[in-house]
Amino acid sequence: MVAANMKAHKGRHFFLYMLSYILLLEWLLPLPYITDTGYITFFIGVTLFFFLLTFMQVKVWISLPLKLGIILYGLHLMFLEGSFLSLHWFELFLNDLSQNVMMMVAGNWVALTDMFRSLLFFILLAVMSYLLFFWTVYAKRILFFLLFTIIYITVIDTFTPYDATYSIVRIFMVGFLLLGLMTLYRTIERENVKTFSNILPIRLIASLCVVLLVASSFGYAAPKYEPQWADPVPFMKAAIGMDTGQGTGTLRQRIGYGENDGRLGGGFEDDDTPVFQAVTPQAQYWRGESKDFYTGKGWEVTTPEEQVEMRYPLFEQEVEVKTVEASISFEPYQNFQHVFYAGEPTDISIGSIIDISVFFDAHTGRANTYYGNDPIHLEAYNLTFLEPHFSVSKLRQVTGGDPEAIQNIYLQLPDTLPERVGELAADITANFSNRYDQVKAIERYYRMAGFRYETKDVAVPGPDEDYVDQFLFETKQGYCDNYSTSMVVMLRTLGIPARWVKGFTQGERIENLTDGNRLYQITNANAHSWVEVYFPGHGWIPFEPTQGFNNASNFVFETPELEAQWEREMENPTVEPEVEETLAEVQEEEAAAGVSFNRDGLVFQFAFWMVVATTLLMLAIIAFVFRKKILVQFLLYRYGKLNNQRSFELAFHSLIWLLGNNGIVKRRSETLREFAARIDSFYSMNDMTEITLNYEKVSYGNSQAKEVWKENQKLWENLIKKIGS
Template sequence: MQQVNEKTDWLYALLLYGLGFLLFWEWLRPLSIISDTGQTKIFILFTAFLFLLSYFQLPFWLSFPIKGVAMVYALHAMFFPGPFFDFLWLDYFLSDFSKNIGLLFDGGFDSLSNVFRTFLFFILLWLISYLMQYWLIQTRRIFLFLLVTIVYISVIDTFTTYQADNAIIRIVIIGFVLLGLLQILRIQEQEGVSFSKGRFPVYWLMPLIVVIAFSSLFGYIAPKAEPLWPDPVPFFKKTTGDDDGEGGNGNGINKIGYGEDDSRLGGPFVMDDTPVFTAQIKDRGYWRVETKDVYTGKGWESSVQDRVMFEGSTETLFEDGVEVEAYDMKMNMTGNEEFDFIVHPGQVTNIETGQDVQLLENPLSGKVFTQNLGESVVLDNYNLDYDSPTFSEKMLREAPAEYPERLANTYLQLPESLPGRIGDLAEEITGDEENPYDKARAIENYFVGNGFVYETSDVAIPGENDDYVDQFLFETQLGYCDNFSSSMTVLLRSIGIPARWVKGFTEGEFVDVAGDYREYEVTNNNAHSWVEAYFPEVGWVPFEPTRGFSNQADFVSDYNEDEASNTETSDPAQAEEEQPQQQEQMPEEQEASGSSSSSFEWSVWYTILITVVLLLVCYVAFKNYKKWLKSYIISKYKKRDDGKVISEAYFRLLWLLDLHGIKRGANQTLREYAVQVDQKLQTQEMKELTRRYEENYYRGKTNDDAWDEMKQLWENLIKKMQS
């Protein structure tokens, strides 16, 4: 393989590996849509790293451990909080690995953990990167992989929500360029065509690029007939008798997004990046739709369905003593979802629709509906003003524990069938805390560890006699935002803290800067639920118990130095909140605990940068070590004049020749080997050097100036070896 690679121009190799990676990338793009994988970026970065190592052609003893460390680091980044070099997580991983190996040999594939499944997927990516190297560099054949890629994307586009219109265009362009490049290489190797050293055959590629560009452009702009069979899925369902209607039996896999009915929670879902809306806003935070107050044991319902006229502002979320800052924002509801209600960041003070619509509000849930003459209206865009709070932890800890009767009656509700062990667990979690705020934080922190895992596929549906929260807390410990937020709400209520369940969206993905505003795009993937707890003299305070998500609310610790020294404690939840969100959201800046000065913030990008630098250093060392070795040997023996220098220098020369691929046969004499070396290096100096060496040692002829005479021949041979 080394000889084949030496024939390949470096620019050719770079193009082949780059296009091969782009082609394989198309296999990874649909994962966020057709599976519950929320961190496809890590898979893409790992695959790019594998292709980079393959391009550098590092030896196996060096590339294998580097790839292994990169895979373990990727697993840590996906599943384990805390620093990589805190090897406590490694004990869990090794025990999980040994357990799953047993399940694998016993055929218990359904019981494999997500960590182990991801490990196997990384191994698969590793193998495919090797196969791509084999197809591109050795066999010069990629057509079969291109064909399988087209079939794969076509099937995914047909039977899932993934839209592959642009993917097909990308695959065709990348595939045909690859086929053309490989054909040029095959012609070069089979016909003995050679190019000027250091020059890339641009003129060979120009006709190929023009033909591909013209064909792709013509195919894109040409008129297209409507499909005769637009969607085969309904036909298959009817044919197989599996068409249960839109709702189904409720036990299938749902698609993520905002829904009205939360009476029966649970079950898996698949991701969906369908756009919902875009917003231009100065502050970032969650997008609120409504709250629900009645927990049934299976899900959530609203006790009040009435609608009243919107009086210019939503319900009061926080009291007068809370510091607020006024903001305005612009909402564009031009996504693929039609909402007849207002989506907003918090306590709204004014809504401007620009249309003749009526705004009605549910006084309990806070949901604001849009209608005209009794008919629902879907707004394309609207502007609103709102207040963003900053919560004082001092006020929260000093808030009284006496709640208004109306709030207590509504937001302490629990079903009579609620298992008693939920209340016992809440008491156990909060037993060491003295005020409601610290108790709420303790419950929020409880989900950071204790075996809870964010999961969207292997999520249980409570049976007839099961409680939704009880099942999650004590049996499965696998779930997504609904499981975490419902559990925290119920735990808070069970110890007498009013709490409610909130629905909406996370902030979305940053798109652009528009003047003083930042534009975010929110998709169905951003649908989310969280918790609000009530504290007298403060108001409703948001909490984020879901693993991998961070609380967007502003909290300030406003104690004086004496109070801070007595009350400052470590907060695992805050550390958890600093982790990147599942929805590809930006991490918050971390503050070092117990330090008044800002500390260096370590992130995955620093690790990637250091890894790339180390990799480049290793690559440079690997590419140049033979040259450095030759320079060292020349300098070592050139100045010696002792009696042993001739023998040592000659055999060091033989060692260098062997290292550079000119190997001596087992039964080959020195003179025969010298002829072979001269043929390889196109010189006559090896035979002359060997003759002089034999004269000095085999014929007993000695000469004090022998090394001085042989030195130039010896040095010339070393310099002619190609590194």
């Protein structure tokens, strides 16, 4: 009957189903604003594909491979390179899948990879396509999904940069149409109306549109009073650990080496998951790549992709170097398709007969690894690199003369950068005439101007705020990304080419080896960013502005006297009035602040329990709304498969119990036949009397219960379904 109903009203059902698809889109559209989710258009298209497959009721053996294929292609498009569905492709996919399953079993949820999270998201979209099909076509009830959509959008609009002005209008329009049409069709089916005007739904839609238009017009034109109560949003933000200032809400992320740096800010959770081990004579920073383009919110790569094999020049002729060897071994669940290196790499080998190639990006220095034409992750490799020794005297002689190609890329700044950032940089370096002293002055500025290293309560800039400006003048607390980005930007305002570099610090030394080398353990917690500054004749020199971290590079003075003289000059410059005023304000703020209040963990805990509570509430509501259908399916499953002498007896008593649960209870004075007759009269049928007579034959006669049950099983199932409908 359901299948026949589907065929008869396919157009009606398709319209309702597509309206529910539009509602689901309102859950997807905010994702790029509140998460790092990309390819949102592709997700929307895949969701539409799932909806169409579900609506057409394609056989499982056809629809399942189609859904699996589009999911795998989506993962390939977003994360995997090389030939689609090749042996190497399957190796990468299965390796990632197995490692994430292991992390889930171990309870390490924060370590799940982006590809695995996307796989789960695709599966969720496929499930939602079926659930919405059931709610709109079969149950014709969409109220609770509509309510949760409204709640979701209002929370997103309140606590994130996403503007839901038009979204909430779309939701109410689509929602009222769905509710009105579903109520109409549900009433028609309940009253068993055989014929009605084909334009009735159109009239209803037009009426609803008129009501919405008139109500909206009155609401827009009506006079509006000023708010009578204080805005509760700042209080709520403060309660969950979000600053009440514009754009200073804190977000949580997990620490580690990521790919997307387009939106920096927010605190992170500690994560000591091991990444790799390094054997090297002394501690080193492990470089991953650099980025050139500052957007005002984070970093992007805009340089053209130019690959060079096996060599990435960092240092020029004025730098003294020595050759050092190291060996790196990754943990099994790490899948980096590029290598990390110290100094200037000259050779990378894996000691294997497999033909592995390493190509460096000529601009970023990212060392990608390939097996043939396909990217591959290495489990271990040997590294030969040049360790630099920088002469401070030579560096202090540099005042300019940068190549035009360097200036074109590494002096970029957004037009929206506030002028006070450049003014502060000029004030800090006003008493220094050479590039090295200017760079060191800015590097040291953070240690003397009241900045605080903080990983939990870290602000996120608002839509109209600059990431660097917020850190330098508003919050003055953050971690490596804040320090390194602000230093690069301030140097660029002075005309000094600089770039942002990411990788890992030296990690923890865990063993001194007999050959003079040392074994270091590098974890996710060692993920770090720092600064590289260009010096003509020397190349790219690393600097470390972050409090609590020491530059692993060697800066050499010719004599101790020169070093002492330089230290005196750096520590006792003639302070300009603007800088003196800035430092005085910082000291006053620190004295007034006393002990800072850190709401560690509140944001994450609040979000987690909100998700849990919402999920449980939705499950409870769904169970309540569909309790009859759930009960029917349980009885059919529980007793429908019985096949013994007591099957008929148990099944018949479950039928009596279901009637009582629906409010039709057998009276004490009634016989079974009288009760059956009352049931048949209520439901306009004769089935209850028939099955009762057969039950009496089994109970009081000599009939074989097993055979009678086989004959009456279908009748019993129909009764159960009819009573539970």
